[in-house]
Amino acid sequence: MRSVNPVTLLCGALLATSAAIAQEPGSVVVPTQSGQVVVTPGTTSVTQTTVPPPGYGVPGPDANDYLPSSARPLSDTSRSADGFDLNRGSSAGGSVRGAQGAEGIVGSRAMSVPPIHTVRRGDTLWDLSGRYYGNPWNWPRIWSYNPQITNPHWIHPGDQLRMRRTGTAVGGYRGSSNLLGTGAGGFADRRPHVPRDTVFLRSQGLIDDPARDVWGELVGSREQQTLLSEGNRVYLQMKQNVEVKVGQQLTVFNAVRAPEAVRGARRPPGMVIAIKGTVRVDQWDPKARVARGEIIESTDVIERGALIGPVGRRFDVVPPKVAQVDRWARVLTGIYPHQVYGQNQVVFVDRGTEDGLSAGNRLFVVKRGDAWRHTLTVSSKSARQRLRQDTTELARTETVPLRGNEEKFPDEVIGELRIVRANKYSSIAMVTASSREIEPGDRAVARKGY
Numbered sequence: 001m002r003s004v005n006p007v008t009l010l011c012g013a014l015l016a017t018s019a020a021i022a023q024e025p026g027s028v029v030v031p032t033q034s035g036q037v038v039v040t041p042g043t044t045s046v047t048q049t050t051v052p053p054p055g056y057g058v059p060g061p062d063a064n065d066y067l068p069s070s071a072r073p074l075s076d077t078s079r080s081a082d083g084f085d086l087n088r089g090s091s092a093g094g095s096v097r098g099a100q101g102a103e104g105i106v107g108s109r110a111m112s113v114p115p116i117h118t119v120r121r122g123d124t125l126w127d128l129s130g131r132y133y134g135n136p137w138n139w140p141r142i143w144s145y146n147p148q149i150t151n152p153h154w155i156h157p158g159d160q161l162r163m164r165r166t167g168t169a170v171g172g173y174r175g176s177s178n179l180l181g182t183g184a185g186g187f188a189d190r191r192p193h194v195p196r197d198t199v200f201l202r203s204q205g206l207i208d209d210p211a212r213d214v215w216g217e218l219v220g221s222r223e224q225q226t227l228l229s230e231g232n233r234v235y236l237q238m239k240q241n242v243e244v245k246v247g248q249q250l251t252v253f254n255a256v257r258a259p260e261a262v263r264g265a266r267r268p269p270g271m272v273i274a275i276k277g278t279v280r281v282d283q284w285d286p287k288a289r290v291a292r293g294e295i296i297e298s299t300d301v302i303e304r305g306a307l308i309g310p311v312g313r314r315f316d317v318v319p320p321k322v323a324q325v326d327r328w329a330r331v332l333t334g335i336y337p338h339q340v341y342g343q344n345q346v347v348f349v350d351r352g353t354e355d356g357l358s359a360g361n362r363l364f365v366v367k368r369g370d371a372w373r374h375t376l377t378v379s380s381k382s383a384r385q386r387l388r389q390d391t392t393e394l395a396r397t398e399t400v401p402l403r404g405n406e407e408k409f410p411d412e413v414i415g416e417l418r419i420v421r422a423n424k425y426s427s428i429a430m431v432t433a434s435s436r437e438i439e440p441g442d443r444a445v446a447r448k449g450y
Contacts, residue, residue, distance in 0.1 A: 210255035213309040265330035268426040321360025323446040340437035363444035365415035369406035
């Protein structure tokens with residue numbers, strides 16, 4: 001009878017899963033405290049493997065790779081691959097701010113862009129741009145390829161949309177003969193008709209009377225979540241004097257605070273309204289005054305208690321417009337009460353249509369004085385000390401003199417604002433350029449004819 005190696009019996013249960021490790025005939029895998037080793041009978045060969053015991057991770061740069069995604073520690077929450085809680089359910093690639101975003105379709109993404117897309121229920125140009133181009137803000141590109149679309153907010157199931165420019169290679173458009181719409185099919189390109197420096201902005205907030213447009217309140221959700229976002233099913237408690245319809249889209253918003261009192265600025269009436277997203281009504285019970293809907297867009301986390309109503313929400317396309325008046329204004333605040341603002345952020349100013357301003361006007365932010373001197377208000381006393389180098393004495397310092405009346409210094413342009421929407425007593429504007437931080441109370445000026 002053939003004898004059996006006791007070591008083989010001991011490790012027989014491991015042989016089926018260690019075939020890739022034990023390459024030599026007769027080799028066996030023996031578990032240890034630090035992992036597993038391969039033992040070859042008849043030799044002195046002992047090979048340490050990287051296969052861990054059950055329940056332990058593989059040695060390497062990521063010690064947590066064996067954990068489920070929701071249990072792994074994160075240092076960059078913007079790159080989470082976890083599907084837990086607030087991960088977007090949309091095909092769009094997330095929010096893109098400022099000048100970020102691809103100019104064309106490049107790399108492997110180009111091969112996935114079909115020449116024609118047939119619209120299905122729920123499609124929007126925003127979602128299609130995110131799905132195919134990786135940047136939802138590129139939706140005007142799809143519109144430019146399809147001049148039959150008269151309103152970009154309305155596309156219908158069954159419509160066929162051109163997703164590439166005719167006559168160009170997949171993913172490329174620079175140097176195309178169709179730049180002016182001369183390609184086959186007669187499709188005109190709308191991009192040359194969009195004025196340079198046009199601002200595209202989805203409404204984020206406004207200063208207005210919140211009580212005027214409150215139709216109801218978000219009171220619950222189907223999902224067991226505290227923080228809600230796009231894709232969640234929610235319940236809306238509506239007021240007695242309003243009626244809603246299935247398919248109707250309503251704005252989710254919060255009245256966050258009254259505009260701060262800023263020295264030298266007018267304090268406009270109303271509240272700062274932060275827009276949180278959009279909900280679509282899917283079911284309506286007029287007796288119980290309860291509607292069920294789906295959050296189809298979220299610009300921030302949404303919580304129970306958020307207000308629902310027809311607050312003015314739109315996609316503003318704002319080309320530059322010549323100012324009709326010389327008008328000074330003051331920067332008031334933003335959607336969030338930040339201390340400083342910079343390029344591509346949205347701010348409120350204390351002048352509006354009552355003062356001759358309108359959407360598209362440019363305002364130049366100006367400051368007067370010694371820029372370095374202003375930093376001393378938040379620094380220690382030692383910030384004014386400097387080391388003298390023209391003396392033989394050791395480590396002699398002196399205080400930097402602060403002379404001159406800053407009020408008589410010339411104005412310097414440190415940024416530019418573009419009015420996106422003008423109300424009667426205030427306006428919302430985007431910071432289109434800034435060389436220094438912009439603060440509440442800073443002066444901004446519109447010049448007639450510019």
